[in-house]
Amino acid sequence: MTSAANGADAGVASPVEEAIAFRQWLADHHDEFAHLRVLHADADERVRVLKELQARLYDAGWARLGWPSEIGGRGGNILHRAAIYEELANAGYPPRFVFEHLEVLLPSLARFGDPALMTELLPRMLSGEETWSQGFSEPGAGSDFAxxxxxxxxxxxxxxxxxxxxxxxxSKWAKRCLLVARTGSFESRHRGLSVFVVDLEAPGVTVSPINQSNGSPELAEVFFDDVTVGSTALVGEINDGWTVAMYLLSCERGSFAWQRNTFLTRRLTELAERATDPTDIERLGNSVADLFAMRVRSWSTMLELAADGSPGPQSAVNKALLTDAEQYLFHTADRIHPGGFMWAQNLREEVLQEELLFSHAASIYGGTRQIQNITVYRQLVAGHTRTETDEYVETAMAAMLDPAGAEAGLDTLGFDEVVGDLGDTDNRRAIAAVFEAAGRTAQPTTGLARLLESLLGGDTTLAVATEHLADAEVRLVVDVNQTTAPRIVLATPRGWVSVLSSDVTWNEATQFLAPGNMVTGVVDISEAPSFDAAVADRAEAVGRWALACEALGAVDAMFDAAVNHAAEREQFGATLNSFQAVQFMLAESHIARTALREACSATGRTLNGDAAMITKLLAGRIGRRVGAETLQVLGAIGFTQEHPHHGWFHRVLTIDALLGRSAALARELGTRLVRTGKVPLGVDLSELPGASSSA
Structure with a gap:
């Protein structure tokens, strides 16, 4: 490894390797930096401490990691910076506060700014010598930025x-401001905007801090009266400030979302210390899932930025997910804290009280939650007819609709051979595609049974649902005819056990919400032998992931049907999709299904138990939510057996009940968090794409 723990411009290693080196550097300076981890109620003192921390990180080379050498960096990219931010949060250092704007402003400045001026100014940002503010909003131009x-x-x-x-x-602490000003006519709207660097200490500038509801003077009014800036202060082209601003916002909603996620993960750990109520513990588990979705989604955005891309309106999804995750977490904090944060008895509680109040603004700053919905609908939903699928899903869908039946289609695909080698990336993609296609087409198959039997052994399957009755009796559900698999593995309070199919009292008939091959029965497990936990855990994890992929297919199908219906159905002389309430429901559904797709994709790369559990939880929650929202858009026709929506909705409700209901999984995750004091991340840094590659 060639990491630099001093200021030298040595070669840059992978984000994972740099994170390991940085972790060791922090450990080596743990006592020396103890004062930099102390909480402070006074905002000025927080800024002072953060400036000292930034200077130390800069002198040691860590604050320069991930930035180009032309602006004083060491090289690398945004993924390296993300690794550093996570390590800082894990080590107990405070949120980035005034230095959050490094990730918001500096990428745009480096990309569009005057090279000579940026070479002069940007190292001062990286070293903490100067902090900046962002001058976008005005009294008459908030969300209506144009x-x-x-x-x-x-x-x-x-x-x-x-x-x-x-x-x-x-702005209270800022030396400079990245300001958007009109250089064209007012009628030109966004086509007449330009971006400038302005010295806030220049003649004609007046900064008036604004105390927020939570007591922090973070915001300010800034007045500009005949303020002169040079030609090199122009960032980008004249009248093309919209391009700069949109790139800036995509950076904010990628790397800033990652930073905020690392902070919320730390706060979630601290909340677990107080949680005792079962409802609160379940909410903690739901927050684990929210943060996992945000983690993998923001990483995908940063991957695009690292490849010199611009995520565009897709980044609005990140902002919506972050807003929802932050507000849900702090609402839980309010429930857990004695008195609901009505009072604070020490400095730590004062800070939490401030953060709780700030969370209410998460749906306002950086574009309101409603504006995100409008962006998502207009840019990502309007004009949509069918969810794009890759060649894997298209091939699998054709197999599901084979005239000889879905089972024949699976045989044509060579499904049994594919599930026999999960180590192959193409095979995992093919398996995900099969289950996604099954969800989209609502075709009952033995795919899950075949997958589980392959993992457990040809004569063994896994109970996909259990209910513990009196004494040692258990009601179980299997996804295959009981005569096909002589042995059944199931989870019990004493661990994994196996029973013989012949010992099960099978029910003659059970009506399931979604058609399939499932049967139920009752068995006594008092003398059931134990089963290899590692093998059973692996089968359960892979099964959960497969079911989540199937739920994703059904979610996409419901979404497509609702979008097309809204475009065709007229009410009050207009199509349904012209009404903002309908647009918002479709936008919310799109945001949710995007989170589920990211989770399924991330889990498919690792197939670890935590990621599979969290993704299955998300599949149940999101499937229910999108099912309800799309049904509302469809109206009465969607609540008939004539319309296919009922088949997809029944399918996601059934999937939620198999291998762990979403509510039960949330309780399990929350209970583990309370017991261990450690948030299950789902995927470690080393398991994220690009994190193990050198710059």
Whole structure:
């Protein structure tokens, strides 16, 4: 490994290797840096401490990691920076606060700014010598960003700026501001905007801090009266500020979301210390799932940014997921804390009280939650007719609709051979595609039974649901005819056990919500022998992932049906999709299904037990949510057996009941968090794509 723990520009190793080296460096300086981990109620003191921390990180080379050498960096990319942020949070260092803007502003400045000016200014940002603010919002231009009225008028080689900005985060402590001003006509809207670097200490600038509801003076009003900036202060092209701003927002909703996620993970760990109520513990488990979805989604965005891409409107999904995760977590904190944070008895509780209040603004700053829905609908949903699928899913769907039946289709695909080698990446993709296609087509198959029997041995299957009755009796459900698999493995309080199919009293008939090959029975497990836990755990994890992929297929099918119905159905003289309430329901469904797809994809790369459990939890929650929202869009026709929606909805409800209901899995995750004090991440840094590759 060639990591630099000093200021030298040595070669950059992979994000994982750099994270390991940084972790050791933090451990070596643990006592020396103890004062940098102390909580402070005073905002000015927090800024002072963070500046000292940033300076130390810069001098040691760590704050320069992931930034290009042209602006004082060591090389690497955004994935390296993400690894550093996670290690800082894990080690107990405070949230980035004023330095959050490094990830929001610096990428855009490096990409669009004047090279000579950026070479001069950006190292000062990295070292903590200077902090910056972002001048976007105005009294008449908040979410309606294109309505900016602050004007920049060209005067020879200079620009004269006049106007009024508000809600400019960190301006109280900032040396400079990245400001959006109008250089075209007001009627040109977003086509007449330009971006400038403005010195907040220049003549004509007045900064007036605003105390927030939580007591923090984080925000400010900034007035610009005939403020002069040079030609090199222009960032990007004249009247093309919208391009700069959109790139900036995509960075904010990728790397900032990752940073915020690491902070929320730390807070979730601390909340677990107080949780005792079963409902609160279940909510903690749901937060574990929320943070997992946010983790893998923000990493995907950062991968695109690392490849010099621009995620565009897809980043609005990140902002929505982050908002929902943060507010849900702090609502749980409010439930857990004695008195609901009405009072704070020590500094730690004062800080939590402040953060709880701030969480209410998560759906306001950076574009309101409603604006995210509008963006998602207009840019990602409107005009949609069918979810795009790759060649794997298309091939699997054709097999599901084989005239000879879905079972014949599975045989044509060579499914039994595919499930026999899960170590092959293509095979895992093919398995995911088969289950996704089964969900989309609502075709009952023996795919799950075949998969489980392959993992457990040809004569053994896994009970996909159990209910413990009196004494040692257990009611079980298997996804195969009982005569096919002589032995059945099931989970019990004493661990995994196996029973013979012949010892089960099988029910003659059971009506399942979704058609399939499932049967139920009752068996006495008092003398049942134990079964290899590692083998059973593996089968359960893979089975959960497969079911989540099937739920994803059904979710996509319900979404497609609802979008098309809304585009065709007229009410009150207009199509349903012209009504904002319908647009919001479809946007929410799209946000949810995007999270599920990210989770299924991440779990398919690792197939570890935690990721599979969390993804199965998400599949149950999201399947139920999208089923309800799309049914609402469809209206009465969706609640008939004539319409296919009922088949997809019944399918996700059934899937939720197999291999762990979402509510039960949330309780299990929450209970483990309370017991161990450790948040199950689902996927470690080393399991994320690109994290083990050198820059």
């Amino acid at each position: 309505a900016v009225r602050t004007r920049a008028t060209q005067d020879g080689d200079n620009w004269i700026i006049n106007g009024h900005k508000i809600w400019t985060s960190w």
